[in-house]
Amino acid sequence: MARPPRFDISDLLDAAVRLAAEHGPPGVTMSAVAAAAGAPSGSLYHRFAGRSALLAEVWLRTVERFQEGYFAALESSPDPRAAGRAAARHVVAWTRAHPLEAGLLLYGAQDFGREDWAPEHRRRADEGNRRVGAATAKLADALGARDAQEAERVTLAVIDVPLSVVRRPLRAGTPLPAHAEELAERCTDALLSLRGDGASAT
Amino acid sequence: MARPPRFDISDLLDAAVRLAAEHGPPGVTMSAVAAAAGAPSGSLYHRFAGRSALLAEVWLRTVERFQEGYFAALESSPDPRAAGRAAARHVVAWTRAHPLEAGLLLYGAQDFGREDWAPEHRRRADEGNRRVGAATAKLADALGARDAQEAERVTLAVIDVPLSVVRRPLRAGTPLPAHAEELAERCTDALLSLRGDGASAT
DNA sequence: GGGCTTCTAGAGAGTTCTCTCTAATATTAT
DNA sequence: ATAATATTAGAGAGAACTCTCTAGAAGCCC
Numbered sequence: 001m002a003r004p005p006r007f008d009i010s011d012l013l014d015a016a017v018r019l020a021a022e023h024g025p026p027g028v029t030m031s032a033v034a035a036a037a038g039a040p041s042g043s044l045y046h047r048f049a050g051r052s053a054l055l056a057e058v059w060l061r062t063v064e065r066f067q068e069g070y071f072a073a074l075e076s077s078p079d080p081r082a083a084g085r086a087a088a089r090h091v092v093a094w095t096r097a098h099p100l101e102a103g104l105l106l107y108g109a110q111d112f113g114r115e116d117w118a119p120e121h122r123r124r125a126d127e128g129n130r131r132v133g134a135a136t137a138k139l140a141d142a143l144g145a146r147d148a149q150e151a152e153r154v155t156l157a158v159i160d161v162p163l164s165v166v167r168r169p170l171r172a173g174t175p176l177p178a179h180a181e182e183l184a185e186r187c188t189d190a191l192l193s194l195r196g197d198g199a200s201a202t
Numbered sequence: 203m204a205r206p207p208r209f210d211i212s213d214l215l216d217a218a219v220r221l222a223a224e225h226g227p228p229g230v231t232m233s234a235v236a237a238a239a240g241a242p243s244g245s246l247y248h249r250f251a252g253r254s255a256l257l258a259e260v261w262l263r264t265v266e267r268f269q270e271g272y273f274a275a276l277e278s279s280p281d282p283r284a285a286g287r288a289a290a291r292h293v294v295a296w297t298r299a300h301p302l303e304a305g306l307l308l309y310g311a312q313d314f315g316r317e318d319w320a321p322e323h324r325r326r327a328d329e330g331n332r333r334v335g336a337a338t339a340k341l342a343d344a345l346g347a348r349d350a351q352e353a354e355r356v357t358l359a360v361i362d363v364p365l366s367v368v369r370r371p372l373r374a375g376t377p378l379p380a381h382a383e384e385l386a387e388r389c390t391d392a393l394l395s396l397r398g399d400g401a402s403a404t
Numbered sequence: 405g406g407g408c409t410t411c412t413a414g415a416g417a418g419t420t421c422t423c424t425c426t427a428a429t430a431t432t433a434t
Numbered sequence: 435a436t437a438a439t440a441t442t443a444g445a446g447a448g449a450a451c452t453c454t455c456t457a458g459a460a461g462c463c464c
Contacts, residue, residue: 002430002431002438002440002441003429003431003439003440003442005440005442006441006442024313025228026227026228029420029421030421030422031421031422039443040442040443040444041422041443041444042424042425042441042442042444043441043442043443045424046441050422050423051422108373111226148379149379149381152379153385153388153389156366156385160363160367160369160370161362161366164358164362164366167362171310177351177354179350182351183355183358186355187358187393187396190392190393190395190396191389191392191393204408204410204411204460204461205411205460206410206411206460206461207410208411209412231450231451232452233451234451242413242414243413243414243452244412244414244454245412245413247452247453248410252452252453253451253452405464407462407463407464408461408464409461410460410462411458411460412457412458412459413456413457413458413459414455414456414457415454415455416453416454417453417455418451418452418454419450419451419453420449420450420451420452421448421449421451422450423446423447423448423449424445424446424448425444425446425447426444428441428442429442430439430440430441431438431441432438433436433437433438433439434435434437434438
């Protein structure tokens, strides 16, 4: 029925990921993506409504790919501590397997022009955030968190700490150290084991 | 001997900080800064060699202002655990006192165009990194860290974890919760108290 | 006040990027 | 074959931005 595409969406998004990892979101210009993929600019505009749409798709595809395994890890065990450790390992392992895409996780949706996104893209982003919030809230509950501060510590433990472990190497472009998974797991576990009364300090 | 300036360097950098906090580094264009400060573009180019120079200065001034108090906190006590806790509190307190400038700390020098910087600006950035590295290495040593992983955990504890505590509110533009200092301090302390044998896991 | 210097002021050239538009091309269904 | 259609291909208009350049204004020192 029609001519087959020489550059499909995923080719173009792959090129955009490379550019974003190397030069940050501002490096993802339509002309740069076209050049990187070897495609004419017309093909880009045939696939994406405009630059905001491309930025939204590259960001959302990356986050959703990451979250897929992340949620699986968070639900991999009935023991919340074990689940948290698995989640921490997942963040590091996924970064090891997908270093370019992981580079994007260090940015926020705002850096990908969230304010210019179409409603549908915003909705997808909100949905992802909602799922993350729900998952960490459930974990916090299972761990017996009693107030906002304790819930926030759970979020810190299972999301922010693992991301911090990979941040420096990703920024510097150096490979992750061999023990990164172990480091993330143990730090996450340490925060999950804290309790509200502050009794753990020496 | 000469006409007094109507827009001095610090006025212009203040405007640049506002723009960077609101729209990220890409929002810091010469015309936007000029408009925000109410100055003509000529005045901007009179103070800064070009956009890269402006970006470098706004980044370096912010980081150096932050580090001033940060180093003081890190050396505020002979007890390394107490010093680490003070550093964690400092990050949160400084963010509370300077929310706009703190927003810039979530970015890296790369996002401010480091590759286009003049040698002198790079040197200043390297010097800051060097001091941070030296300070955390000293702390790790005082805590008895025996390998790279333990040293890395110290860095995570006194730098990345406190930054993670302020990251989400800064990105969302919401105020820090009242207990943020306490949260950061306790999480930092928990990581500093970990030891290499992994015996703390249940 | 005259001369010197620093700064403001803004017009405008040149560049880069986004996005549109038209024409050509390749493939499938009939 | 032929028609129908998705796609490539790239020229070019328009916008945004950086940076240069010239003219004049404002203070200080003699």
